[in-house]
Amino acid sequence: MEPVLDIRNLNVDYGLGDKAVHAVRDVSLTLHRGEVLGLAGESGSGKSTLAYGLTRLLAPPGVITGGEVIYHPPDDEPYDVLGLSDRALRQFRWAETAIVFQGAMNSLNPVHKVSTQLTDVLKAHEPRMSDHARKARAREMLKLVGISPDRMDAYPHQLSGGMRQRVMIGMALILRPRVVIMDEPTTALDVVMQRQILGQLIELRERLGFSVIFITHDLSLLVEFSNRIAIMYGGRIVEEAPAATIYRDALHPYSKGLLSSFPALRGARRELAGIPGSPPDLAGMPAGCSFHPRCPRAFEPCAGEIPVLGRPDTPDGAGRSVACWLSHPHPGAR
Amino acid sequence: MTSTKDATVVLEAVGLTKHFPVRRTLRDLVRRTHHAVHAVDDVHLTLKRGRVVALVGESGSGKSTVARLLAQLYPRTGGDIRLHGESTRVRSGRQFRGYAGRVQMIFQDPFASLNPVHTIRYHLTRALRIHHNDGGDLEAALRELLTRVSLTPPERYLDKFPHELSGGQRQRVAIARALGARPEALLADEPVSMLDVSIRLGVLNLLRDLKERLDLAILYITHDIASARYFADETLVMYAGRMVEGGDSETVTQTPAHPYTRLLIDSAPDPDRLTGDVDPLSNGVSSRVFRRGSAQADRGNGEPPSLIRPPSGCRFHPRCPAAMPRCSTDLPVPLEIGDVPGHWAACWLYEGTAG
Numbered sequence A: 001m002e003p004v005l006d007i008r009n010l011n012v013d014y015g016l017g018d019k020a021v022h023a024v025r026d027v028s029l030t031l032h033r034g035e036v037l038g039l040a041g042e043s044g045s046g047k048s049t050l051a052y053g054l055t056r057l058l059a060p061p062g063v064i065t066g067g068e069v070i071y072h073p074p075d076d077e078p079y080d081v082l083g084l085s086d087r088a089l090r091q092f093r094w095a096e097t098a099i100v101f102q103g104a105m106n107s108l109n110p111v112h113k114v115s116t117q118l119t120d121v122l123k124a125h126e127p128r129m130s131d132h133a134r135k136a137r138a139r140e141m142l143k144l145v146g147i148s149p150d151r152m153d154a155y156p157h158q159l160s161g162g163m164r165q166r167v168m169i170g171m172a173l174i175l176r177p178r179v180v181i182m183d184e185p186t187t188a189l190d191v192v193m194q195r196q197i198l199g200q201l202i203e204l205r206e207r208l209g210f211s212v213i214f215i216t217h218d219l220s221l222l223v224e225f226s227n228r229i230a231i232m233y234g235g236r237i238v239e240e241a242p243a244a245t246i247y248r249d250a251l252h253p254y255s256k257g258l259l260s261s262f263p264a265l266r267g268a269r270r271e272l273a274g275i276p277g278s279p280p281d282l283a284g285m286p287a288g289c290s291f292h293p294r295c296p297r298a299f300e301p302c303a304g305e306i307p308v309l310g311r312p313d314t315p316d317g318a319g320r321s322v323a324c325w326l327s328h329p330h331p332g333a334r
Numbered sequence B: 001m002t003s004t005k006d007a008t009v010v011l012e013a014v015g016l017t018k019h020f021p022v023r024r025t026l027r028d029l030v031r032r033t034h035h036a037v038h039a040v041d042d043v044h045l046t047l048k049r050g051r052v053v054a055l056v057g058e059s060g061s062g063k064s065t066v067a068r069l070l071a072q073l074y075p076r077t078g079g080d081i082r083l084h085g086e087s088t089r090v091r092s093g094r095q096f097r098g099y100a101g102r103v104q105m106i107f108q109d110p111f112a113s114l115n116p117v118h119t120i121r122y123h124l125t126r127a128l129r130i131h132h133n134d135g136g137d138l139e140a141a142l143r144e145l146l147t148r149v150s151l152t153p154p155e156r157y158l159d160k161f162p163h164e165l166s167g168g169q170r171q172r173v174a175i176a177r178a179l180g181a182r183p184e185a186l187l188a189d190e191p192v193s194m195l196d197v198s199i200r201l202g203v204l205n206l207l208r209d210l211k212e213r214l215d216l217a218i219l220y221i222t223h224d225i226a227s228a229r230y231f232a233d234e235t236l237v238m239y240a241g242r243m244v245e246g247g248d249s250e251t252v253t254q255t256p257a258h259p260y261t262r263l264l265i266d267s268a269p270d271p272d273r274l275t276g277d278v279d280p281l282s283n284g285v286s287s288r289v290f291r292r293g294s295a296q297a298d299r300g301n302g303e304p305p306s307l308i309r310p311p312s313g314c315r316f317h318p319r320c321p322a323a324m325p326r327c328s329t330d331l332p333v334p335l336e337i338g339d340v341p342g343h344w345a346a347c348w349l350y351e352g353t354a355g
Helices: A047-054 A086-092 A114-125 A131-144 A161-173 A191-208 A219-225 A243-249 A253-259 A300-304 B026-031 B063-070 B093-100 B120-131 B138-148 B167-180 B197-214 B225-231 B249-254 B259-267 B284-290
Strands: A003-014 A021-032 A036-040 A062-071 A097-100 A179-183 A211-216 A228-233 A236-242 B009-021 B036-048 B052-056 B078-083 B103-106 B185-189 B217-222 B234-239 B242-248
Touching (some): A021 A047, A021 A062, A036 A047, A047 A179, A131 A161, A191 A211, A191 A219, A211 A219, A219 A228, A228 A243, A228 A253, A236 A253, A253 B197, B009 B063, B009 B217, B036 B052, B036 B242, B052 B063, B052 B197, B052 B225, B093 B120, B103 B167, B120 B138, B120 B167, B138 B167, B167 B197, B185 B197, B197 B217, B197 B225, B225 B234, B225 B249, B234 B249, B234 B259
Parallel strands (some): A036 A228, A097 A179, A179 A211, B052 B217, B103 B185
Antiparallel strands (some): B234 B242
């Protein structure tokens, strides 16, 4: 498969010097063309920071302290997004990667009509487009996300939460980006609406051929809607594998714990425990594997050495990686 | 499961109704019309000792309003709230305190429900002092409360401020504070939805444990029907201010009867759908019709209706795939399904199915 976005050893800190908090540590991920890559983790695991980092949307005190984000344009040489000039960055944003924010339904401007907000993007990015063509494109986008184009002149408060969310998705897609990042796009919506919007998004992806990075804490939702899943804990990716593999046979104890934190709607009713303890504080991260204080299967190397994300030591290990000493030969153990 | 035979009724809602008035416009004044949001209409529910009742619904369905009515935080528009069979209406602060000593509420957001400028000790002491002026050993009582919610050792938490605790710990403090009043009934309004996924089950298991040890009656309000199945003995489903279905949790989630409940269950994330090894639901016809939530949910706009002018008849009829002409005119009454005793749905599809 053809890569679209290559994240290599990305590091993001909040603050500088000794007091810096390492929110994203050494993350490498590849997004392929046309795929939905799920990014799961609890609050504070660094998943949103990763998304902001790779689009260079981090607000101070957030700083990217290392790594590369290589973007592969369709018919050009790959380039590093982190090295773009402000001007090039402005061209890159929205046209190549668009982002739908958490609580996007509140990110529309309440005093402007939906049509104004949709065409505003076109005005900035395609200044030579005629007014008429802009309106036509905005109309088309609304139709695409399932809103009747006669709502063009509505103000955000006249639309329901689900419709506002669709407008946001339409707005993200208006310049036909190749990568769409969705940061908890449906957490504020009801399950019925959530399913409708996600179903529509998957359908659009098939039609328009963009790739999606889908960030959420709801792992059961990801298993259903994404192709590949990366699970983050304490700023690092602890496991990455195809969605069905994670669901059937997760290797990292944290992934397993996360999967058994969702009561099932079908099948036998069983006692579930969740994960004991609480998520780590980024400012005081435990040494070694950051999950070890909560891990039921921690053993002696866990507290001392950080496991490296790599191919697990199992026969079916191809196409997946995990950062856990249980799945890797420990250097000291042999 | 828990003993169901001699479970005594603690708190009961009978035909509970709440309408919130809407600001009148000039036109309304001239026409002398009064609009109101019909937040809760004709809700019946019974909380029994040692049992958990789940109230499931989308946001805006009125489920939190039911909890607040039961906690007497709002005056009700109609219906009755009975505590041990006795009608109660709180008119004064003193009455409210008396009532709150028996019925306590746990709120959704533990970041907002604890005062940031006071210590845990202060929060818990207040609960104990207000409801039990017995002047007993306060320190021992505080320790016992924290131990009950598994915040051990208690000394480590007593003098902390809320911001020093994680979300799960804060919610445990909120539960301890509710227990400080030694209530008979707990009203838990989405107690885990603001918490991190890995610690939600810990808090739910704690509540279940407390229910068993202290013989509490719990109302569990949630939008997550899977957690209702996990945690509650009985599940009630609410849509647009009305109850649409009820019964024991296993029956309601495994063989849902009301079209809305089926839509809700089909919309819930289900990893098995991807892997394809889910067993077809036992009631074949309905599950085939409702199999793919996304395909059929496109009927209407998939939105709950306006509660200022709720649809006539059944409030779900504009979105219902099985709507009949009668649904838009006649309000459905709760009808027995007939599969399991106590399983009912307010839907005309089931008229005449039960003997």
